[in-house]
Amino acid sequence: MTYHNPPTPPRKSATFDDASLAEIRRAAATGIYDIRGGGTKKKLPHFDDLSFLGASMSRYPLEGYRERCDTSVTLGTRFAAKPLHLKIPITIAGMSFGALSGPAKEALGRGATLSGTSTTTGDGGMTDEERGHSDLLVYQYLPSRYGMNPADLRRADAIEIVIGQGAKPGGGGMLLGQKISDRVAEMRTLPKGIDQRSACRHPDWTGPDDLEIKILELREITDWEKPIYIKVGGSRPYYDTALAVKAGADVVVVDGMQGGTAATQDVFIENVGQPTLACIRPAVKALQDLGMHRKVQLVVSGGIRNGADVAKALALGADAVSIGTAALVAIGDNDPKWEREYNALGTTAGAYDDWHEGKDPAGITTQDPELAARLDPVAAGRRLANYLKVMTLEAQTIARACGHNHLHNLEPEDLCALTIEAAAMAQVPLAGTDWIPGKTGL
Amino acid sequence: MPYFDLSETPLRELNRALHAIAPGANDREFEVANPRGSHAVAVGCQAPVAVTIKGSVGYYCAGMNSAATITVHGSAGPGVAENMMSGTVIVEGDASQYAGATGRGGLLVIKGNAASRCGISMKGIDIVVHGDIGHMSAFMGQSGHLVVLGNAGDALGDSLYEAKLFVRGTVKSLGADCVEKEMRPEHHAVLAALLEKAGVTGVETTEFKRYGSARKLYNFNIDNADAY
Amino acid sequence: MCGIVGLFLKDPALEPRLGELLSDMLITMTDRGPDSAGIAIYGKPGPGRVKLTLQSDRPDEDFETIAERLSHVTRTAPKVAVKSSHAVVQLPAAALDEARAFIRRALPSVRVMSAGESVEIYKEIGLPKDVVARFDIRSMRGTHGIGHTRMATESAVTTLGAHPFSTGLDQCLVHNGSLSNHNNLRRELARSGIIFETENDSEVAAAYLTARMAEGFDLGGALTKALDDLDGFFTFVVGTRTGFGVLRDPIACKPAVMAETERYVAFGSEYRALVGLPCIDEARIWEPEPASVYFWDRDRSAGERTMAA
Structure with a gap:
C-alpha cells in the first residue's frame, strides 16, 4: 500500500489578512499614511444588535394613522431666546462646502427644509446657496475658523461649537490640494491647490473653563438669541457631556466612531473613538446626574441609517439624531449607476471613500465643476426629503407598536439586546433575560 | 456720550446698546468704566463708533469687531479682537494670549507686550505690537501682517501660510516652515504704511527683518515628514 | 479645569489681611469652576x-x-x-x-x-463664597496661601477631589489643566509607598513633587524636573513652609497672570483675580513663560528664579 500526503490548501493569516498586506505594501510604496473619507468600516456593536419589545398584553399599542405619534422636538431651550423647533428628530450633520460641492450643500438644505428640520454648515464657512435653501441652518464654529464671520453668525439659526467628531476625536481635518478650488481658497483665505490642515484645538481657548467664556462671547455677539450646541467625538461621553453642560451648552452633540469625515488618516478613523451605541447611555447619565436631561438636548450621530436606528437612539435617551453619510447616500453618493466610473477609479459603488481626491462621479464630494453639475440639487433635495420621511414613518411605526404617542416617550425598557456586547454598551437586558452586564447579577 | 460703568451696569446692556446703533445715529462715542477684567466687553460691534474702555479687560474684548474703533486704556485678556473683520482696536497696555486670533481685517495695535499665540491663525488682520510677543505667534497664519517692534518668542510662524511677519528685535526660534525672507521695496512700503497707521514714529523699516512661509509643507512630500 | 490663585506676602504688614485678600481673589474666579473650592493658608x-x-x-x-x-x-x-x-x-x-x-x-x-x-487647608464642595464663609477664611492671617475653584473633569466632585492637594508636610498644590500620563505616574509613585486618596490627576502632581523633594530637590528643582516627567497641560501653583512656586507647561495655553510689587507676589488664572490687590496698578504684571518655573522663598532673599527648560 502506498500513502499519499493529502494536499494542504493554502491558508491566509487572519492577522495578516489581504487588507493588512495591501496596506503594508501601499505604505512601503508611498511613505504616507492612507487618507480617506467616511467612517469606520470595521464591524462594531451597533443598533442592529438591539430589538424593540412591542406591546402585547401588558402594554397596548397605538393604531396607525388615527392615533397620533408626534415627532417634533425643540432644540436649545436652556438659554437661547430663539430655540429651534424641528418637525422631526433627525437633523443633517455638519459637512463643509469644500468637502462637498455647491449643489450637494444646496440639496441638503432643500431636503432638510422640505422635512422641517435643520442642516449644518461645516469647516469652510457658510454659502449663500445653503443659507438660502435652508430654513434652519446651524453654523459650525470650528478650530480652523475658515470663513468665520459675525454676519454669518447672526444669520445662522444656531451655533455649533465643534470640539471633535466621531471619525477623529482629538484630530484635525485635512483637505488636499485637489479640492482647494478658487472659490474654496477664497472662502478659506488660503492659496489655491495647497493641502489644507485644520487645527485640532481651537486657536483661542482650551478646556471647558475657557469654553464657558467663549460661549459668553458668542452669546453676547448674537444677543443671546441663538442656541449654542457643543459637538464632541465619542471618546469620553460622560465627562464631555457633563463639561459641555457646565460650560453652558444648550445642546450637546455626541458623534460616535461610525460618524464620517471628509478626509483624515485611515488609522484615525478605524482606531480612535467609541461606537455610537456605547456613547449614548453615558451621555444621558451625565445629563441626568446634573438634572439636565431633556433640558439640555442630546443629539446623537454616527451610523444612523433608518427609522429603527432613530427610535433606538431616542429610546436610549437622545432627543434627536443627526445624519451625514446616510444623507449623502440619499442624494446619490456611491450610487451603482456610476459603477463603471467607480471601477475606473479602482473601486466599486458602495466602497468609494477617496472623497479628498475630488473625483466623485456622483458630483457630491468634489469641486470639479463638470462633476458637480451632475447633481441636480432640486431632485437630490427631494430624494433626501423622501428618505427623511421614510425614517420618520419607520420610527413612528416602532413607537406606536410600543404604545407611545410621541417618539420622545420611547424608553430603554422598550429594548432588549441580541448580543452581550450590545447589552453591556446600551445597558439594556440581554434578550430573554433580565441581565445587563455590569449592572445586574446573572 | 453714552457711558457705561460696568461696576453698576450689566455687560449685556453695553453690548446691546452697541449692537442697536442705527445708521446715522448721533451717539458715536461710548465710554466704558470699571471693566475690572470683565470678559466679552464691546464684542460684535458693527457700526463705526468709538469705544473707550477705562481699565483692563478680560477675554475676547472687541471680539469680531467690524468698523468700530475700540481703545483699551489698560491691559487686555486672552483673545482681544479675535476674528476682527475691520476697524481698529488699540490696547494701551499688554495683551494676553491669542491677540488678534483668526482676525480677518482691521488693525490691532498693542502698545505693550503680547503674550503667546499672537495672531494665531490670522486671516488678513494687521497687528502691530510695540513690545515683545510670546511663543507660537502667527501659528498657521494665513494672511495679513504681524509687526513686532520688540522680540519674538519661540516657534514664530509655525506652519505658516501667507501671513507676513516683520520683527525688529530678536526671534528666539522659527517654527516649522517659517524662514527669513528678503525685504524688497514693496515690503518696506507695506511696513512703513503699517507703522504710520499704528502711530509708530522714530523707527526705520530697515531695522526689521521679514519672515514668511518656506511653502515646503504646502503639499505633502515624504522628505518633509519630520516636520509633521 | 479651574481657576487658581496664589499670594505670597513680602511685607509683614499685609499678613493680617492674607485670608481676606486670597478670599476675594478666589471668589472672582468662581465662573471658572463651580464644583468645589479650597484654600491653603500658611500661618505662623x-x-x-x-x-x-x-x-x-x-x-x-x-x-x-x-x-x-x-x-x-x-x-x-x-x-x-x-x-x-x-x-x-x-x-x-x-x-x-x-x-x-x-x-x-x-x-x-x-x-x-x-x-x-504652618499650613492649614480648607476645602469643600460648593462655591468659593460659601466655602470661604464656612471656614471664616477672611479672618485668617498668614504669610502665603493658594486657592482653587474646580470644574471637575474626570474625577469625582467630592471634598477629597477638591484642591489644594497636600502630599507632604507643609506642601500643597493647585492645578489648572489636565495631565495625560497621571495614571502611569500614580502607579509608579504608589509602588514607592505614596498613598493616594483620589483618582485626581492633580493629586499625582502633588505627590510627584513630594517624591522629588524627598529625594533632595528643592521646590524649584522638583518643579523643573516635573517638566520632563509630566505630560499634558498644566499650570501649578505650589506652596511649601517657606516657599511659593509657579510652573507653566511647555504648551502654555491655560491662562496665567502674575503680579509682583515690593509687598507681594500674586498669581491668578485671570487678571480679574488680581484687580483687588493693594496698588495693583503699580505692580509688574506678566504672564509666566512656557516651560518655566518661578519661585520665591522666605528663607532666602525674596526674588524670582526662572528656569526655562
Whole structure:
C-alpha cells in the first residue's frame, strides 16, 4: 500500500489578512499614511444588535394613522431666546462646502427644509446657496475658523461649537490640494491647490473653563438669541457631556466612531473613538446626574441609517439624531449607476471613500465643476426629503407598536439586546433575560 | 456720550446698546468704566463708533469687531479682537494670549507686550505690537501682517501660510516652515504704511527683518515628514 | 479645569489681611469652576509644634472627643479648633506620627487635609463664597496661601477631589489643566509607598513633587524636573513652609497672570483675580513663560528664579 500526503490548501493569516498586506505594501510604496473619507468600516456593536419589545398584553399599542405619534422636538431651550423647533428628530450633520460641492450643500438644505428640520454648515464657512435653501441652518464654529464671520453668525439659526467628531476625536481635518478650488481658497483665505490642515484645538481657548467664556462671547455677539450646541467625538461621553453642560451648552452633540469625515488618516478613523451605541447611555447619565436631561438636548450621530436606528437612539435617551453619510447616500453618493466610473477609479459603488481626491462621479464630494453639475440639487433635495420621511414613518411605526404617542416617550425598557456586547454598551437586558452586564447579577 | 460703568451696569446692556446703533445715529462715542477684567466687553460691534474702555479687560474684548474703533486704556485678556473683520482696536497696555486670533481685517495695535499665540491663525488682520510677543505667534497664519517692534518668542510662524511677519528685535526660534525672507521695496512700503497707521514714529523699516512661509509643507512630500 | 490663585506676602504688614485678600481673589474666579473650592493658608508656626487639618462628613461625632482621645494616645495636650467640617489639631511635632496612626485606625471617616508646621487647608464642595464663609477664611492671617475653584473633569466632585492637594508636610498644590500620563505616574509613585486618596490627576502632581523633594530637590528643582516627567497641560501653583512656586507647561495655553510689587507676589488664572490687590496698578504684571518655573522663598532673599527648560 502506498500513502499519499493529502494536499494542504493554502491558508491566509487572519492577522495578516489581504487588507493588512495591501496596506503594508501601499505604505512601503508611498511613505504616507492612507487618507480617506467616511467612517469606520470595521464591524462594531451597533443598533442592529438591539430589538424593540412591542406591546402585547401588558402594554397596548397605538393604531396607525388615527392615533397620533408626534415627532417634533425643540432644540436649545436652556438659554437661547430663539430655540429651534424641528418637525422631526433627525437633523443633517455638519459637512463643509469644500468637502462637498455647491449643489450637494444646496440639496441638503432643500431636503432638510422640505422635512422641517435643520442642516449644518461645516469647516469652510457658510454659502449663500445653503443659507438660502435652508430654513434652519446651524453654523459650525470650528478650530480652523475658515470663513468665520459675525454676519454669518447672526444669520445662522444656531451655533455649533465643534470640539471633535466621531471619525477623529482629538484630530484635525485635512483637505488636499485637489479640492482647494478658487472659490474654496477664497472662502478659506488660503492659496489655491495647497493641502489644507485644520487645527485640532481651537486657536483661542482650551478646556471647558475657557469654553464657558467663549460661549459668553458668542452669546453676547448674537444677543443671546441663538442656541449654542457643543459637538464632541465619542471618546469620553460622560465627562464631555457633563463639561459641555457646565460650560453652558444648550445642546450637546455626541458623534460616535461610525460618524464620517471628509478626509483624515485611515488609522484615525478605524482606531480612535467609541461606537455610537456605547456613547449614548453615558451621555444621558451625565445629563441626568446634573438634572439636565431633556433640558439640555442630546443629539446623537454616527451610523444612523433608518427609522429603527432613530427610535433606538431616542429610546436610549437622545432627543434627536443627526445624519451625514446616510444623507449623502440619499442624494446619490456611491450610487451603482456610476459603477463603471467607480471601477475606473479602482473601486466599486458602495466602497468609494477617496472623497479628498475630488473625483466623485456622483458630483457630491468634489469641486470639479463638470462633476458637480451632475447633481441636480432640486431632485437630490427631494430624494433626501423622501428618505427623511421614510425614517420618520419607520420610527413612528416602532413607537406606536410600543404604545407611545410621541417618539420622545420611547424608553430603554422598550429594548432588549441580541448580543452581550450590545447589552453591556446600551445597558439594556440581554434578550430573554433580565441581565445587563455590569449592572445586574446573572 | 453714552457711558457705561460696568461696576453698576450689566455687560449685556453695553453690548446691546452697541449692537442697536442705527445708521446715522448721533451717539458715536461710548465710554466704558470699571471693566475690572470683565470678559466679552464691546464684542460684535458693527457700526463705526468709538469705544473707550477705562481699565483692563478680560477675554475676547472687541471680539469680531467690524468698523468700530475700540481703545483699551489698560491691559487686555486672552483673545482681544479675535476674528476682527475691520476697524481698529488699540490696547494701551499688554495683551494676553491669542491677540488678534483668526482676525480677518482691521488693525490691532498693542502698545505693550503680547503674550503667546499672537495672531494665531490670522486671516488678513494687521497687528502691530510695540513690545515683545510670546511663543507660537502667527501659528498657521494665513494672511495679513504681524509687526513686532520688540522680540519674538519661540516657534514664530509655525506652519505658516501667507501671513507676513516683520520683527525688529530678536526671534528666539522659527517654527516649522517659517524662514527669513528678503525685504524688497514693496515690503518696506507695506511696513512703513503699517507703522504710520499704528502711530509708530522714530523707527526705520530697515531695522526689521521679514519672515514668511518656506511653502515646503504646502503639499505633502515624504522628505518633509519630520516636520509633521 | 479651574481657576487658581496664589499670594505670597513680602511685607509683614499685609499678613493680617492674607485670608481676606486670597478670599476675594478666589471668589472672582468662581465662573471658572463651580464644583468645589479650597484654600491653603500658611500661618505662623509654633516652635516645635505641628498642625493637622482634619475633615469629616460627620464632624459632630468625630470631633467632639477627639482632643481627649488624642491626648490619651499621644500623652500630650493637643489644641483642637473645630471649624464646620474641618478641625485643626495642634500638637508637639514628636507626636505627629502617633496622632496620624490613631486617626487612621480609630476615626475612619476623618481625612487628613494637611499636616505641617504652618499650613492649614480648607476645602469643600460648593462655591468659593460659601466655602470661604464656612471656614471664616477672611479672618485668617498668614504669610502665603493658594486657592482653587474646580470644574471637575474626570474625577469625582467630592471634598477629597477638591484642591489644594497636600502630599507632604507643609506642601500643597493647585492645578489648572489636565495631565495625560497621571495614571502611569500614580502607579509608579504608589509602588514607592505614596498613598493616594483620589483618582485626581492633580493629586499625582502633588505627590510627584513630594517624591522629588524627598529625594533632595528643592521646590524649584522638583518643579523643573516635573517638566520632563509630566505630560499634558498644566499650570501649578505650589506652596511649601517657606516657599511659593509657579510652573507653566511647555504648551502654555491655560491662562496665567502674575503680579509682583515690593509687598507681594500674586498669581491668578485671570487678571480679574488680581484687580483687588493693594496698588495693583503699580505692580509688574506678566504672564509666566512656557516651560518655566518661578519661585520665591522666605528663607532666602525674596526674588524670582526662572528656569526655562
